[in-house]
Structures are given as structure tokens and as C-alpha cells.
Amino acid sequence: METWDAITSRRDVREYTGDPLRREELHAILEAGRRAPSSRNWQPWDFIVVTDREQLRRLSEVWKGARHVARSATTIALVTPEHPDQSRERAEYDLGQVSMQMMLAAADLDIGSAHSAVEDQERAREVLGLPDDCRCAYLIPLGRPADRPLMPIEQPDRREFDRVVHWERW
Amino acid sequence: METWDAITSRRDVREYTGDPLRREELHAILEAGRRAPSSRNWQPWDFIVVTDREQLRRLSEVWKGARHVARSATTIALVTPEHPDQSRERAEYDLGQVSMQMMLAAADLDIGSAHSAVEDQERAREVLGLPDDCRCAYLIPLGRPADRPLMPIEQPDRREFDRVVHWERW
Numbered sequence: 588m589e590t591w592d593a594i595t596s597r598r599d600v601r602e603y604t605g606d607p608l609r610r611e612e613l614h615a616i617l618e619a620g621r622r623a624p625s626s627r628n629w630q631p632w633d634f635i636v637v638t639d640r641e642q643l644r645r646l647s648e649v650w651k652g653a654r655h656v657a658r659s660a661t662t663i664a665l666v667t668p669e670h671p672d673q674s675r676e677r678a679e680y681d682l683g684q685v686s687m688q689m690m691l692a693a694a695d696l697d698i699g700s701a702h703s704a705v706e707d708q709e710r711a712r713e714v715l716g717l718p719d720d721c722r723c724a725y726l727i728p729l730g731r732p733a734d735r736p737l738m739p740i741e742q743p744d745r746r747e748f749d750r751v752v753h754w755e756r757w
Numbered sequence: 758m759e760t761w762d763a764i765t766s767r768r769d770v771r772e773y774t775g776d777p778l779r780r781e782e783l784h785a786i787l788e789a790g791r792r793a794p795s796s797r798n799w800q801p802w803d804f805i806v807v808t809d810r811e812q813l814r815r816l817s818e819v820w821k822g823a824r825h826v827a828r829s830a831t832t833i834a835l836v837t838p839e840h841p842d843q844s845r846e847r848a849e850y851d852l853g854q855v856s857m858q859m860m861l862a863a864a865d866l867d868i869g870s871a872h873s874a875v876e877d878q879e880r881a882r883e884v885l886g887l888p889d890d891c892r893c894a895y896l897i898p899l900g901r902p903a904d905r906p907l908m909p910i911e912q913p914d915r916r917e918f919d920r921v922v923h924w925e926r927w
Contacts, residue, residue, distance in 0.1 A: 590763040590865035594789050594858060619764050621921050622913050623857070624872075630916055635923045642925060666927070676849045680895075683853020687793070688764060691861060695760035702794075716926040725850075743792050746800055751791050753805045755812060756886040757836070 593695040596737040600699025601655035603730025607638070608660045612696050616729065617663070619692030623685035631678045632685055635664040635715050635723075645714045646726065650706040659728035663689065664715055667724045682724050689727060699732040763865040766907040770869025771825035773900025777808070778830045782866050786899065787833070789862035793855035801848045802855055805834040805885050805893075815884045816896065823873040829898035833859065834885055837894045852894050859897055869902040 588596075617634055625631060637643055638661045646664070647657035656662045665686065670678050690700045703726045705711050711723035745751075758766075787804055795801060807813055808831045816834070817827035826832045835856065840848050860870045873896045875881050881893035915921075 588760050590758050590760045590861060591785070593760040594792060594862060597794075599794065615761070617922050618918065621915050621918055622764065622910075624767075624769065624860075626874075628914065630921070633921055633923060633927075635925070635927060637925055639925055676846060679846045679849035680853040680856075683850040683855075684857040685853075686850075687854040687857035688861070690794075691760060691858070692764060704796075718927065721927075740792075744798065745791050748788065748791055751800075751802070751804055752787050753803060755805070755807055755809055757803075757805060757888065757891075 588695045592739055593691050595739040597690060597694035598737065598740060599701035600730070600732045601701045602733040603658055603660055603699065604733050606660060606731045608698065608729060612698065613661060615696065616689050616692045620663070620685050620689040623688045625681040625684065626677050631667050631670070631681055633666040633721070635666060637662045637664060642714060646711070648707070649711045649723070649726070650704055653703040653705070653726055655701060656703065656726055656728045658730070660730035662729065663727040664711070664723050665725045665727065666715070666717060666721050669720050669722055686725060686727060693729055694737055697731065697737055698729050699737065700727055700729050702727050758865045762909055763861050765909040767860060767864035768907065768910060769871035770900070770902045771871045772903040773828055773830055773869065774903050776830060776901045778868065778899060782868065783831060785866065786859050786862045790833070790855050790859040793851070793858045795851040795854065796847050801837050801840070801851055803836040803891070805836060807832045807834060812884060816881070818877070819881045819893070819896070820874055820876040823875070823896055825871060826873065826896055826898045828900070830900035832899065833897040834881070834893050835895045835897065836885070836887060836891050839890050839892055856895060856897060863899055864907055867901065867907055868899050869907065870897055870899050872897050
């Protein structure tokens with residue numbers, strides 16, 4: 588798929604067909620994540636790939652906005668070291684970059700996604716078997732859209748271009 | 758360009774030819790940013806497009822890692838409202854997503870980029886004419902690579918796939 592089509596087709600997808608993802612699709616999405624840029628190339632992330640249905644169900648209870656994890660074909664858990672305060676913001680920015688790159692790689696394969704925050708760290712730690720010095724920062728549920736295929740969106744639900752973009756100065 | 762080629766070709770580019778970007782190229786990069794996802798679609802960003810050479814030179818002084826801004830064809834300044842502490846992390850994650858989407862849209866057009874943090878907020882505020890309740894979070898300098906064109910990178914400088922990816926549990 589053309590990059591522009593992936594960018595304009597990606598949308599939050601929370602209802603998935605029962606179809607599993609193929610191994611090579613998953614590999615491409617993970618590889619896209621691995622390649623993401625980060626501050627001084629510190630790569631503050633590990634990816635845990637969850638496909639077991641019972642694991643997905645338990646993982647979906649980490650936050651009220653994570654229920655769609657239970658229905659996903661696969662969910663990628665983004666795990667990050669516990670950072671001291673000043674580098675925590677830096678990690679968040681880089682986690683945003685890695686998430687976006689994986690979700691675009693997914694859209695390129697007609698795979699939907701909708702990331703979720705994680706509130707209950709104790710549960711996430713238990714389900715994923717995390718070491719004490721890490722936390723699960725975000726979940727990226729994946730699956731083929733159950734409603735309609737991904738297609739370029741003409742009028743995205745966003746602030747208008749001329750309101751967002753300024754020239755030379757504010 | 759295929760999405761996969763944009764993902765694998767993007768790298769940090771800090772040396773640019775003197776070529777300006779075409780208006781439609783800049784529009785595509787900004788439109789990609791406008792479409793980025795964010796927490797509950799709050800879109801915590803404004804984009805200031807800087808192409809004036811003297812503005813770029815002044816902007817390059819906001820941080821020691823921003824010197825390449827002075828040589829860029831265009832730099833997009835990401836401006837975000839001043840957030841209270843708890844939503845500041847959330848904004849960082851979303852700023853990471855919007856940056857990644859813009860940098861991939863740039864790579865798709867053979868345009869290089871290398872984002873920079875901003876340390877001296879007073880200077881950024883003065884150069885960009887920002888209102889008091891906003892800060893300039895990041896700069897995204899853009900330009901055609903002076904060294905070599907963007908090409909898919911076979912062996913990216915990253916931790917190995919099998920060290921980053923875990924299956925089902927840590």
C-alpha cells in the first residue's frame with residue numbers, strides 16, 4: 588500500500604473479525620516498531636505479543652478503555668523501564684513514536700488497531716510476568732476490522748487545517 | 758512510495774541540500790500531522806511552519822541539539838498548550854505520534870528529518886511569538902538529504918528483534 592493511503596486509512600478499530608493475524612504480518616508490525624527512532628537511540632521499550640485468548644481476556648481488565656483487547660486477534664504490550672521523573676516524559680514521546688509506526692505498518696496490511704492506556708499496573712505485571720523495574724505503558728490491540736475495510740478517509744474528525752497550521756509565527 | 762519502504766528508509770537526516778520544499782510536499786506532511794490520533798481526539802498541537810532563513814537561524818539556538826534547524830529547508834515547530842502535570846505525559850505520547858506520522862510522510866517524499874527537543878523556551882517563545890499558555894515542545898527540521906537519498910536500511914542500528922520481542926509473557 589502507498590504510504591499516503593496507510594496514513595489516511597488508519598482509524599481506531601475496536602471490533603475485529605475472529606481471523607488470526609499471519610505470522611509474517613505480525614513480524615512486519617513488530618519490525619516496524621523495532622525500527623522506530625528514539626532519543627539518542629535508547630529504545631526504551633520491549634514488546635510482548637499476546638495471542639492466547641485467556642491472556643487477552645485478563646489483559647483487557649487493566650483499564651476501562653482496554654476492553655477491546657479481549658476481542659483482538661493479537662495485542663502488543665509496550666513495556667518500558669521505570670524511569671525517574673525527568674526521563675519519563677522523554678520515554679512517553681518515544682513510546683508515541685513507536686506506537687504510531689506500528690499502527691501505520693498494521694494499516695498498510697489492512698489491519699486495524701486502537702491503542703489503550705494501562706491503569707492497573709499490578710494486574711498487567713501479573714498477567715505479563717513483568718520484572719519489578721518495568722511497567723506496561725500501553726497496549727496495541729490488532730485485528731481485521733469487523734465493520735468495514737480500512738479506506739482513505741476524506742474528512743477526518745480533526746481541527747481544520749488552517750486552524751492548526753501557522754506560517755512563520757503564531 | 759510503499760509504506761514499508763518509507764518505514765525502512767526513514768533515518769535521521771541533519772545535512773540538507775539548499776533545495777526548498779514544494780508547497781504541495783509541505784502540505785502533505787502537515788496534513789499527515791493533522792490526521793494523527795490522540796487521546797480522546799484532543800489534538801494537543803499547533804504547527805508553525807518556519808521557512809525564513811533568519812527565523813530558522815534564530816530558532817536553531819533553542820538547544821544545542823537543534824543546530825541543524827538553521828540548515829533545514831523548513832522546520833515545523835510543534836506547539837502544545839501548557840498542561841498540568843498529569844496530562845503532560847499524555848501530551849508527550851501524542852506529540853510522539855504526530856511527529857512520527859509527519860516524519861514518515863516526509864520520508865515518503867524523499868525528504869529527510871531529525872526532530873529536536875527545545876530547551877530555551879524563552880527564546881522559542883520570542884522567535885515564534887507564542888502566547889503565554891503554550892510552549893514549543895519539539896522542532897521537526899526538514900530538507901532533502903545532502904549526503905545520499907533515503908533508501909531502505911537493511912541492518913538498522915537497533916537492539917535485535919529477538920531481544921525486543923517476547924511471546925505471551927516476559
